[in-house]
């Protein structure tokens with residue numbers, strides 16, 4: 616059986632990963648370590664003979680820059696790159712910008728863990744008058760009000776990522792194109808939940824590392840088989 620390999624990758628470490636702040640849709644840059652992770656990932660992909668016809672990423676700089684570093688190393692900066700808000704990190708609502716450890720003085724560790732890793736719990740919402748509301752960001756100008764989040768559970772994230780996977784990414788794979796998807800911890804958790812049929816209780820245990828390429832293998836009829844981190 617001829618396996619189809621698709622690369623999924625979470626962006627390299629961001630400045631806010633480093634300072635331990637909730638990030639979500641806030642557009643922060645890669646840290647120095649994050650840039651190195653992206654470059655190492657590019658070299659690893661090159662060494663393992665990967666090449667791409669098409670790339671997918673989010674509207675957020677940390678994912679876009681990660682992809683650029685990889686494509687630069689592969690000498691494939693010329694391939695089409697499709698950037699979409701559906702691949703963005705989950706919106707972290709009013710938590711965006713706050714320190715993940717410091718909020719333990721306000722909320723219990725268990726509550727924070729449910730917001731961060733459960734499927735159904737939604738972090739406290741942003742007020743739409745808040746300057747962090749994505750409606751004020753020009754890059755989301757084409758989104759209607761229902762699509763602009765004020766906070767998202769993993770379920771809400773899943774509900775935008777999976778239709779995008781089915782309607783946009785999958786047809787490209789069916790068309791025999793080699794693809795790479797550079798996205799975020801929670802948009803990728805949603806995607807892997809779907810592909811691996813992980814139930815709502817078990818998804819709490821799935822974490823995705825920064826800057827590490829994941830090889831996802833599909834059968835020639837596009838049935839999800841398994842995945843592993845490229846070593």
Ligand SMILES: O=C(O)[C@@H](CO)OP(=O)(O)O
Pocket residue numbers: 632636637638639640704705707731800801
């Ligand atoms: O802050 C975020 O946007 C994400 C990813 O860094 O955090 P978490 O690991 O809590 O989902």
